[in-house]
Amino acid sequence: MIYTEDKICQIKKPLKLKSGEVLESYNLTYETHGVLSKNSNNAVLVCHALNASHHIAGIRKTTKDLGWWDNMIGPGKPIDTDSFFVIGVNNIGSCFGSTGPASINPKTGKPYGSDFPLLTVEDWVNSQAVFADFLGIKKFVAIIGGSLGGMQVLQWSISFPDRLENAIIIASTARLTAQNIAFNEIARRAIITDKSFHGGDYYSENTFPNIGLSIARMLAHITYLSQDGMTEKFGRNLQEKKDYSFSYEIDFQIESYLRYQGEKFSHKFDANSYLLITRVLDYFDPAGEANGDLVKALKVVKAKFLLISFTSDWRFSPSHSKELVSALLENNVQVSYSEIKSEYGHDSFLLEDPGYHELIRVFFSNML
């Protein structure tokens, strides 16, 4: 069993943000697997999605938590840490060790709360580039990520085309649809209207908008699963009862499951981080930077690409990936694309599908 521990990179160089604001200094919490080669040419950066962290694989010594992509990353696994030096880094604005809204604002000595600046995928990628400098990595052999992680990969290929050889984008998109934004907006309303939110400065009130965050998470969870997958797993099964309660208590297993997921999440995630990261998602739109022309936005990219989507993913359906593939091909970029048959919806990218894992394994083997 691989044990991992948090490492911290303290960055004193101010980060100029897309909003115009500046983050004077910040910490990035990270985790590494494998050994960096002498010429630093085997480094893989793993970008995480909304709820995840730098803890990508192995087990935390303290909490015994398994990394969120442990089925993918490790010795002999598709991203083989016997060959690659694999890095997970917690994004700023998140809540797993890197500087975020719950961190102490050095200017006030209190948690940032509502003073924490809004970020973008570009800002994240810029901070990750500073982090790569800190590690002495000029160029990643690959940057990989699913969902929001995939957006970071895409942004890397645009912002720093010379700093990655391979870009692997899974279950992701070049921009959110109106429906995607709509779900995010409802999640934010649930959090912001929670009576314990206090305009984002709940830390000093010794309270937490866990009801709103729980609702936000329940909602997101529906978009991670497929309609058929939910039917298969829960159907109309009742939760430990034989008949309806004729009340608003839990009757169906799906109600119990969602409430549990919401409740659990609301105790491990920061509500301000949730707000911030949904906005990062909304704002990502490289085509928007090029007058809506995705082909033009991708003109600068140099990496080789692997894109993967999943048939039952309705959050970022295969059409999102296909649009990106087309735009890359129009730029004569080398792209492989695979649409994996799966009934597990958006969550498929986290699961251990043999065909999917084999695809990643082969793509990485070819880098050696």
Add this chain to the structure above:
Amino acid sequence: MIYTEDKICQIKKPLKLKSGEVLESYNLTYETHGVLSKNSNNAVLVCHALNASHHIAGIRKTTKDLGWWDNMIGPGKPIDTDSFFVIGVNNIGSCFGSTGPASINPKTGKPYGSDFPLLTVEDWVNSQAVFADFLGIKKFVAIIGGSLGGMQVLQWSISFPDRLENAIIIASTARLTAQNIAFNEIARRAIITDKSFHGGDYYSENTFPNIGLSIARMLAHITYLSQDGMTEKFGRNLQEKKDYSFSYEIDFQIESYLRYQGEKFSHKFDANSYLLITRVLDYFDPAGEANGDLVKALKVVKAKFLLISFTSDWRFSPSHSKELVSALLENNVQVSYSEIKSEYGHDSFLLEDPGYHELIRVFFSNML
């Protein structure tokens, strides 16, 4: 222009509910169009969906509100009130005149609130049958409804097979999926956890859980529209601004639209009614009454059926209608089915699609 007015039917006969509780007396508010024939053989009952009411067509004298299905019902319209006597009735438990949670409980002299009993589609249909007796209608020439309205039509055909000749079920289902229930559960959590909910007895507190109800409505609204329809209508368009605000204020048109819809709805609908009706939806499952066997559940039906679904409806997708059509056909019931191409999602049943309206027109003409 047709002006309409509310009529009230006071029912003193106790209604035994599926839950075991009894509603001792209740009012049904209704509206009629056209003239009942001498032998009462031209009566059409229109069953309404979650948000709607008995106000099906024409204009309210007082409020100038147009009926929700005015494009379908009226002189010369697909359901032609020159030939048919068309009745809309507000369901009990709702909030547009019929007895519901906001009504005065005769036992206490105060609004029912949390004391209002939970209902089912069967209960509604039973109350509508008492109402039909009151009107002197032994048999409807047709009962029609979309979405939750369609569930009532189906239940009529099971509960009172001799009291309707034609059953028209549009954009509906024989039972909710786990995903459908999941959305309802989140809507209920938003309402119940609103600090102004007071366990359902907010009337006496002079407050109203409009924040929770607004969130519930925003969420439901997403399920009424199709992904493509939302992209077509809103895309990533910004709301009266040229750049992101870098805040949680409204940036995108879709955010503005949803907030407006939620806000508007929260001022015209009762939160307890919303809770109750989502539970009515969850509980509907005629197959469940027959050990999960839909074919068996439909053994008693005698009506001729028309079922209609819409291609982009992902709330109750065409597969729901097809399952019902198959089960009806296995019982040798006469069924017509049409899947209408539409990009407007679940809402399509309310819109004026020429092919859809023509289908209804022809089906009704054949009854004459």
